[in-house]
Amino acid sequence: MASDKQSTIDHSSLRRSPALEAAEDRALTQRDGEEKQTEDDKRAHHPVKAALPTPADHPLHNLRPGDHILDRDFRIRILLPPDQQLKKAKLHCCWQLKHLLREYEQIVKQRLQQSADLSSFILELKTVLEVCLKSHPECRSMPPPQYYSQLISEMETLGWDKMLxxxxNFQTLKLKAEDSSGRQHVLNIKLKSKHPTEAPDCSADLPVPLNINWTPQSTLDQLHSQFLLVLESLAEFWDVLDEIDTKTWILEPERPSRSDTMRRIAIKNNVSIRVEVDPRHPRMLPECCLLGAEHVVTPLRSKLNANMHT
Known part of the structure; x- marks a missing residue:
């Protein structure tokens, strides 16, 4: 029986083929090239990365939906003297800017004196204007051209003789009105830039709130007519107070206005009575309060109470 012989192979005696060695050399060269290219790319992109802004970890502004961004243009001319001293410069501007800065004139002069150069002063003036515009919301934006044509048309219908x-800015108006007794009244109107879409702000010297009905189709003529109706509803109230003012000695108020409902009337030395008239019910007995020394006021109060219940 023949036995199998195991043969032992000495790997150290094997030689690597030239083709294998060449392949390994190419692989090593390619790897070294890729590593070098990666390092070069990092160095090449480093300046670009450094130039890019770093992402902010906080909000870049505090604006909210509905906030106004101040965007107004004004014309201004700055004349420097021959010696180019900014402190002696003269400012010439458009009438809108002059009107806007009328309350900040001293501040502008101070900034002009303290600014190092013209550029610094312009920045200071811009800051003052931003503060001014924020405190005057009505000046932030000018009404569109159709606003003015609409206003002129409404005034022609109403009558220019009623404008006081x-x-x-063609936004604040005062209209005069006369009630049936010939008393003169003034209606103050503050128009919005979107007139007549937005209702105006109205006020008057009245003893009651002025409630005006307004729609986008309303006009100044209709507004004036509503005001006349309000005046007529208060005519009897003013008749009563006019009679009191004419026939008694009024201590307070010294100069009564059409909105005052109280009168303090002198009765005799050191004694007076304070009456409060209800604008809606002027013929009803008013609220009364006697003022003076108690020993003098007590008998008068008794007589007043007796007459009130008879």
């Missing part, structure tokens, strides 16, 4: 005042 209009400001330079």
């Amino acid at each position: 005042f209009i400001d330079t």
